[in-house]
Amino acid sequence: MHPAPSIIAFTALSGLGLGLLTYLGFGAVTPRGWSAFLWFGLGYGLTLTGLAASALHLGRPERALRAFSQWRTSWLSREAVLAALALLVLAPHAAGLVFWGRAVPLAGMAGAVLCLATILATSMIYAQLRTVPRWNHWTTPAVFLTAALAGGAILTARVELAELALPWLALTLALHWILGDRQFARSGQSPETATGLGPLGRVRQLEPPHTGPNYLLREMAYVVGRRHRMKLRVIAMILACLIPALLLGLWPGWPGLIPAAFSHLGGMLAARWLFFAEAEHVMGLYYGRR
Amino acid sequence: MTALPPPSLKKLGLVIDLDTCVGCHACVIACKGWNTENYGAPLSDLDPYGAEPEGTFLNRVHSYEVTPESGAPVTVHFPKSCLHCEDAPCVPVCPTGASYKRAEDGIVLVNEDACIGCGLCAWACPYGARELDALVGVMKKCTLCVDRIYNEALPERDREPACVRTCPSGARHFGDLGDPESAVSRLVAERGGIDLMPDLKARPVNKYLPPRPRDRLQEAPPDLAQLCEPGTEGLTGFLGWVDRTLSRF
Ligand code: SF4
Ligand code: SF4
Ligand code: SF4
Numbered sequence: 443m444h445p446a447p448s449i450i451a452f453t454a455l456s457g458l459g460l461g462l463l464t465y466l467g468f469g470a471v472t473p474r475g476w477s478a479f480l481w482f483g484l485g486y487g488l489t490l491t492g493l494a495a496s497a498l499h500l501g502r503p504e505r506a507l508r509a510f511s512q513w514r515t516s517w518l519s520r521e522a523v524l525a526a527l528a529l530l531v532l533a534p535h536a537a538g539l540v541f542w543g544r545a546v547p548l549a550g551m552a553g554a555v556l557c558l559a560t561i562l563a564t565s566m567i568y569a570q571l572r573t574v575p576r577w578n579h580w581t582t583p584a585v586f587l588t589a590a591l592a593g594g595a596i597l598t599a600r601v602e603l604a605e606l607a608l609p610w611l612a613l614t615l616a617l618h619w620i621l622g623d624r625q626f627a628r629s630g631q632s633p634e635t636a637t638g639l640g641p642l643g644r645v646r647q648l649e650p651p652h653t654g655p656n657y658l659l660r661e662m663a664y665v666v667g668r669r670h671r672m673k674l675r676v677i678a679m680i681l682a683c684l685i686p687a688l689l690l691g692l693w694p695g696w697p698g699l700i701p702a703a704f705s706h707l708g709g710m711l712a713a714r715w716l717f718f719a720e721a722e723h724v725m726g727l728y729y730g731r732r
Numbered sequence: 733m734t735a736l737p738p739p740s741l742k743k744l745g746l747v748i749d750l751d752t753c754v755g756c757h758a759c760v761i762a763c764k765g766w767n768t769e770n771y772g773a774p775l776s777d778l779d780p781y782g783a784e785p786e787g788t789f790l791n792r793v794h795s796y797e798v799t800p801e802s803g804a805p806v807t808v809h810f811p812k813s814c815l816h817c818e819d820a821p822c823v824p825v826c827p828t829g830a831s832y833k834r835a836e837d838g839i840v841l842v843n844e845d846a847c848i849g850c851g852l853c854a855w856a857c858p859y860g861a862r863e864l865d866a867l868v869g870v871m872k873k874c875t876l877c878v879d880r881i882y883n884e885a886l887p888e889r890d891r892e893p894a895c896v897r898t899c900p901s902g903a904r905h906f907g908d909l910g911d912p913e914s915a916v917s918r919l920v921a922e923r924g925g926i927d928l929m930p931d932l933k934a935r936p937v938n939k940y941l942p943p944r945p946r947d948r949l950q951e952a953p954p955d956l957a958q959l960c961e962p963g964t965e966g967l968t969g970f971l972g973w974v975d976r977t978l979s980r981f
Binding site: 502503505506508512515516517518522570574629630642643644646648650652657723724725 | 806864
């Protein structure tokens with residue numbers, strides 16, 4: 443699948459922002475006044491930047507509001523609705539802490555649950571697709587949730603929570619990669635099943651249907667850069683999990699937190715790039731690609 | 733809502749005969765021609781006269797080489813457009829309700845005024861049957877020529893999809909696959925029509941008829957070269973006279 447920078451930025455940034463807001467909502471930290479303003483500002487800012495980036499991916503961004511209508515069937519619509527609800531429901535808690543120094547735990551808790559639900563909805567957009575076997579697996583929601591929880595813990599400076607979440611993130615990432623490598627074969631799809639010509643023999647593309655590129659090939663048969671997948675997996679793992687864990691272990695205060703946060707974000711961007719670039723769509727079989 | 737409607741009795745669709753398709757791409761052009769001027773926004777082209785021309789098409793013809801266990805490989809031309817699936821996975825994923833399946837005849841369409849061009853429906857389609865138009869930014873797909881098949885302004889024989897109407901080898905058939913007695917359903921039963929990637933559970937309405945087994949010569953062919961020798965027996969008239977005269981020397 444095409445690793446569109448807008449979707450990579452969207453999922454990584456909004457995941458981080460929603461993770462941070464989850465901890466703030468649950469009251470893992472209760473900043474007041476200016477520090478509450480900065481922390482909630484960061485959470486809202488990251489989430490909204492991510493949502494804005496995702497709108498860039500649309501063919502007709504001016505109609506984006508319509509995406510709130512089909513929450514009964516569509517995970518993409520659910521994500522939009524849940525994200526808006528999460529930010530709204532958390533607002534009294536955030537405002538209470540910023541302006542009056544008082545938490546509104548009920549709004550905080552409800553908002554935090556909605557933040558988690560939003561992350562889950564985002565991951566289900568991918569996990570629901572039978573056409574992309576690598577995504578169609580429980581490790582997809584697992585990675586999205588653990589990434590948000592690990593990133594959020596770093597940003598809320600709850601070192602002990604971060605040290606707890608980072609190994610889980612490392613584990614789910616590794617499982618997503620290792621189990622994911624088998625998913626396409628497990629789906630059982632091949633040029634023979636795609637064309638239904640299997641009973642006659644082995645199928646090979648003789649001539650493509652068009653000489654130039656097209657939307658399908660660009661969007662769903664992205665094969666560039668998979669050559670470096672192993673190196674990128676190692677880099678993503680080191681930046682997203684290992685370095686932050688070491689930094690927080692050595693310098694649990696601000697000197698460790700800030701580089702840890704940047705390293706984690708960099709690693710997650712690499713992991714998200716791989717999430718898309720490595721995923722093969724069954725449609726590619728018609729073009730003799732995977 | 734983008735919920736799928738309850739299964740309709742009428743299931744309009746295409747039956748594509750892989751035995752007779754000659755890979756001429758006439759249906760590709762007929763489809764583009766009709767659909768760029770009718771339903772929805774035109775199907776745009778990018779760089780049409782340049783080095784890298786490309787465009788939006790609702791129907792494309794692939795060509796495959798099939799190598800059997802024994803014997804010579806065969807070429808199979810493979811037209812592919814939307815299969816108007818019964819459990820169309822492209823419908824419930826749509827966040828706006830733009831992608832929908834008609835309750836009355838099962839045709840899957842996109843309401844282009846509501847589409848935000850997110851592309852999720854194209855990801856959900858196993859068959860690569862949806863293309864986002866680069867200029868208009870909305871999703872395009874085969875409409876089963878909904879604006880022809882019910883169009884009273886057209887002469888009766890033209891009330892079928894453009895691709896079916898134009899196919900010079902009769903490889904595309906249109907009809908109601910929900911009616912077991914229809915010509916297309918009988919054709920599917922007779923020729924063992926199949927679903928593409930049935931495991932993905934989209935339950936396509938369109939069916940593909942596999943190529944018939946190639947016939948094999950039962951006895952050794954006559955000496956073909958001999959048949960090609962220009963013979964002279966039976967020549968009459970002037971040429972016969974020349975032949976007879978020259979043969980004497
Ligand atoms: S072929 Fe693709 S676009 Fe057409 S109905 Fe089936 S899933 Fe949807
Ligand atoms: S591209 Fe359009 S039709 Fe397809 S899912 Fe998005 S909004 Fe719906
Ligand atoms: S039915 Fe119409 S829209 Fe669909 S492939 Fe044929 S010509 Fe194109």
